[in-house]
Amino acid sequence: MILLQLFLSFLQIGLFSVGGGYAAIPLIQSQVVDLHGWLTETEFLDLATIAEMTPGPIAVNGATFVGLKVAGIPGAVAATVGDVLPSLVIVSLLAWVYRRYRELPVLQSVLGSLRPAVVALILSAGANMLLQVTFGSRSMVSWSRFNWAGAALFTVAFFVLRKFRLNPVAVMLACGVAGLFLGLLGVF
Amino acid sequence: MQPRGAGKSPDEKHPAPLPEKGRACWILFCSMLYISAFTFGGGFVIVTFMKRRFVDQLRWLEEQEMLDMTALAQSAPGPIAVNAAIQVGWKVAGFAGMLSAVFGTILPPMVILSVISLFYQRFAANRYVAYALKGMQSGVAAVILDVAVSLAVKVVRSKEWIHCMVMAAAFAAAFFLKANVIWIILAAALVGIFLALLRRKGGTAA
Numbered sequence: 020m021i022l023l024q025l026f027l028s029f030l031q032i033g034l035f036s037v038g039g040g041y042a043a044i045p046l047i048q049s050q051v052v053d054l055h056g057w058l059t060e061t062e063f064l065d066l067a068t069i070a071e072m073t074p075g076p077i078a079v080n081g082a083t084f085v086g087l088k089v090a091g092i093p094g095a096v097a098a099t100v101g102d103v104l105p106s107l108v109i110v111s112l113l114a115w116v117y118r119r120y121r122e123l124p125v126l127q128s129v130l131g132s133l134r135p136a137v138v139a140l141i142l143s144a145g146a147n148m149l150l151q152v153t154f155g156s157r158s159m160v161s162w163s164r165f166n167w168a169g170a171a172l173f174t175v176a177f178f179v180l181r182k183f184r185l186n187p188v189a190v191m192l193a194c195g196v197a198g199l200f201l202g203l204l205g206v207f
Numbered sequence: 208m209q210p211r212g213a214g215k216s217p218d219e220k221h222p223a224p225l226p227e228k229g230r231a232c233w234i235l236f237c238s239m240l241y242i243s244a245f246t247f248g249g250g251f252v253i254v255t256f257m258k259r260r261f262v263d264q265l266r267w268l269e270e271q272e273m274l275d276m277t278a279l280a281q282s283a284p285g286p287i288a289v290n291a292a293i294q295v296g297w298k299v300a301g302f303a304g305m306l307s308a309v310f311g312t313i314l315p316p317m318v319i320l321s322v323i324s325l326f327y328q329r330f331a332a333n334r335y336v337a338y339a340l341k342g343m344q345s346g347v348a349a350v351i352l353d354v355a356v357s358l359a360v361k362v363v364r365s366k367e368w369i370h371c372m373v374m375a376a377a378f379a380a381a382f383f384l385k386a387n388v389i390w391i392i393l394a395a396a397l398v399g400i401f402l403a404l405l406r407r408k409g410g411t412a413a
Contacts (some may be wrong), residue, residue, distance in 0.1 A: 033286075065327060073316065074246050075315060075319070102286075106290050114298070117279065124406075130399065135371070135373045135395070136394075136395035137281070138358040139376075141277075143381035143382040144355075145348060146382055147382070151344065169344070172345035177352060187259055187350040188256075190350065191347060194349075201338070202342075207342070
């Protein structure tokens with residue numbers, strides 16, 4: 020019964036969180052904290068923090084965390100399956116439509132203007148991350164809180180990527196190691 | 208086997224032939240497992256890593272296809288990473304490919320989160336972990352901006368000024384106005400429909 024509840028709860032989260040991770044957070048909160056009381060407010064904040072720090076989609080992280088706490092490993096599986104099921108159905112259908120009709124002039128034209136918009140969205144996500152790294156916040160930008168070490172690390176990583184086309188995962192891990200050293204030296 | 212999309216693909220990057228199905232599924236699973244295990248941050252981060260892997264390295268997809276898939280992943284419900292994996296999976300190896308890609312995408316967060324929720328208190332309090340994570344944030348920002356800049360340069364070089372304007376307007380709306388992504392996608396789609404109508408009218412008039 021609890022497994023079914025978890026499944027249905029995360030099915031709704033998966034179905035209504037359009038636009039990625041940050042859209043899922045308020046939905047998870049309303050289902051998990053307000054409606055079912057599976058997590059307290061504090062536990063939910065912990066979940067949001069963990070989801071930020073760990074790889075993977077926030078909704079999948081949330082499903083695993085809540086499922087585990089409420090009903091162990093079967094709970095984690097039930098919640099995760101519920102979370103991705105709407106995507107599997109809807110996106111598969113849309114992908115079929117795309118492959119079937121993408122040669123149509125109207126769809127060509129729509130896709131033609133969608134592509135630059137998507138590029139802009141990726142650019143904006145990257146710019147927001149850069150603000151986060153250099154100023155520690157994306158809304159409160161002030162030079163007094165400028166993080167020289169973070170900015171320098173970004174500049175080196177960006178240069179290395181553009182110039183030498185290195186493996187991005189390797190660059191990222193190297194930044195992690197550099198961060199550890201900078202932290203130990205007390206400049207981070 | 209796949210028709211070249213709109214004849215606009217970059218000349219040196221013709222799609223490479225796909226391996227046989229079982230092998231394609233295995234490569235899909237491993238690629239998504241690897242990407243998903245190492246990409247921190249939101250859905251756009253994982254999409255840029257997927258572009259590097261499936262477009263630049265394996266050459267299974269064309270850049271335009273990846274952008275189309277990103278738009279669709281962003282506009283459909285559910286996690287962007289999962290939505291993008293579904294599409295790449297279908298394209299490369301059908302239903303089995305889709306399942307392999309999705310499974311590879313959700314396995315790392317499930318395992319990592321299970322382990323972390325056991326040790327959460329100690330993990331969060333550990334300052335060495337915090338330093339490393341902070342350093343990795345710089346790296347992620349560099350990776351995502353590297354890909355974004357390359358893509359943006361291509362849009363500008365295409366000299367389609369309406370597309371350049373769409374890009375500038377979408378960036379302003381997302382970055383400065385913090386507009387909802389769904390509205391931005393819908394607005395760009397409307398511009399496309401409008402252009403198609405305009406072209407059709409121009410075609411019959413001329």
